[in-house]
Amino acid sequence: MMSKALLKYTTGPNSPDVHSKYQPTDEVIFRSPFGPFPKVDPDLNLHDFFFPPDNPLHSPDHDLFIDAATGTTVSLYQFHDRVLCLSRVLRHDGPNPVGLGKSPYDDSGSGEIIGILSKNHLAWPLLAHSCFRSELVFGGISPNSTPYELYHVMRKMQTTSMAVHESLLPLLLQTVKNGPQGGNDSTLDFVFDPRKIIIISDDPALDTVHGYPTVESLIRLGSTLPERPRKLLGGDRLCYLLQSSGTSGFPKAMMISHKNAVHTTMQSMITSSRTAEFLGVPLQQSVVLGIIPAYHSFGLILWTLRVNVTRCTNVLMSKWDLETALQLIEKYKVTVLPLVPPLVRQLALSPLTEKYDLSSVVAAASAAAYLPPDVAHALGQKLPQKAPIPSGYGLSEALSIAQPITEGIFGLSRSEPGTIGHLLPGVEAKVVNPDTYEPVAKGSKGELWVRAPVVTPGYFKDRTATAELFAEPGWLRTGDLVKRDAEDRLHYLDRLKEMIKVKGLQVAATEVEDTLLSHPDRLVRDACVAGVDNGRGDGGLFPRAWVVLSDEGRRHAPERVIQQLDAFVKSRLSKYKHLAGGIEIVDSIPRTPSGKMLRREMRDRHHARQKDKDKQEKARL
Helix, strand or coil: CCCHHHHCCCCCCCCCCCCCCCCCCCCCCEECCCCCCCCCCCCCCHHHHHCCCCCCCCCCCCEEEEECCCCCEEEHHHHHHHHHHHHHHHCCCCCCCCCCCCCCCCCCCCCCEEEEECCCCCHHHHHHHHHHHHCCEEEEECCCCCHHHHHHHHHHHCCCEEEEEHHHHHHHHHHHHHCCCCCCCCCCCCCCCCCCEEEECCCCCCCEECCEEEHHHHHHHHCCCCCCCCCCCCCCCEEEEEECCCCCCCCCEEEEEHHHHHHHHHHHHHHHHHHHHHHCCCCCCEEEEECCCCCCHHHHHHHCCCCCCCCEEEEECCCCCHHHHHHHHHHHCCCEEEECHHHHHHHHHCHHHHHCCCCCCCEEEECCCCCCHHHHHHHHCCCCCCCCCCECEEECCEEEEEECCCCCHHHCCCCCECEEEEECCCCEEEEECCCCCCECCCCCEEEEEEECCCECCEECCCHHHHHHHEEECCEEEEEEEEEECCCCCEEEEEEHHHEEEECCEEEEHHHHHHHHHCCCCCCEEEEEEEEEECCCCCCCEEEEEEEEECHHHHCCCHHHHHHHHHHHHHHHCCHHHCCCCCEEECCCCCECCCCCECHHHHHHHHHHHHHHHHHHHHHHC
């Protein structure tokens, strides 16, 4: 169900017919089968996009959010009213009890930037939408941060104020007290004002916590104030900051403009409405399990950038627990499961899934990191459709780039597991040699470059890092190696920085990992491959694997399992891809919260251990 006010954002004069046949191209630049974006007001503010001034609530009321722990619900109409109330007191030119200033237009100036430091909570999307309407820039911060990490993220984001969950207030105050703790990677000052703190409390009756005002107290204040109509501005103006994943070095602050976020939302509107049109069915109301962290780019799309554009109910979980998730699916008849690869793997392997009714699930999808095909198949077999779980593709730098699309639409064939599908609406791409920047032949391996209104303006106050993102004006270097097939579908191969060069030849870590996971005896349930020093003193690398054994793998002697795995890789892959660096059995593989494997950490551990071993041997001599 989508209103006429929003339908104008799903088709334009150049939108192709869903029953037409997409014509693949051999040109260097290729485009989305869905066509370009419809035109929008260049100064459109996100609040006016989600809640059009002439018809803000254009559909019947329904439960928009449900707190999974307490069962507390917030309807769409309640949400809108609460956003109006809170935004009145967050504006720099309103009553402003917190003392907030005006936010910067972009990263060339300074101004108010409020951090949101919280687990998934009903207040998260409320705060975000209130910031849209009050033209206040916010930055989402991981609730799993240590004081050391939090200090650096706040400095990178130039956070001046904070909305913090009450359980994390000690972390924030300790961070401010500790100050710098070494590892200085920035010339930026720490500009946080400890007087500007708003508390996200689980008790809605509280007005203050440790002397700081609560979100609910500000809503109550806002409900007593008159509305002041004003023209809201957006467009290219800075809207919010994303905390990059920080898989190497310190996390950076990624800028997202109102235009970026509007077009990211339009992508989901276009794909859902055009797919429903192709299938000849109306858009259905969905019930979505909300475990993806709200501060993450994927979570922001799900819990903040889909409000009031499609009819959905979001069951927000503050922390992951497998059995709790299964209970929630059964209780609320969840229809959509947005997941990340580690959660897909847990669901695929767990016998607990047999205890609960999963028949309501009509769609599941994975994003944020690479999903091995065998895991996609395994979970798919447990769900009603018996189809592999599709995996989309996006970056903090360009929130949504590609995803598998419905078989038959635009005359296209099915996207098999291991592919990341076709470009999303409005995206242009090319595949180039990462060393020469020259285009590669169709079907050849190369780095994916993209151009679209969803692409970030860059890293906040980090012009050097931003320049590295854009090798050519407008073209974002994704840092990912892909292959483009005959239908212009993308196949993900590996992160460019995670390629292992062995005697001048490139080894994709994911290819070796997938081979280990595909052993016919299912000996392994997780695997990590990285290049380690070959020990010859020439700087060369050997591929090395760290594996987590399955229940079947643990039934055998470790030495025997390692021999079997090594022999299997040798039987499947070219010699330069063999695990000359060895195979090690471990209890777990470290990952970021979004599921990205920390290969660098495993490699560094190995090198540190080898260094200690060499010292001990020298001491004995």
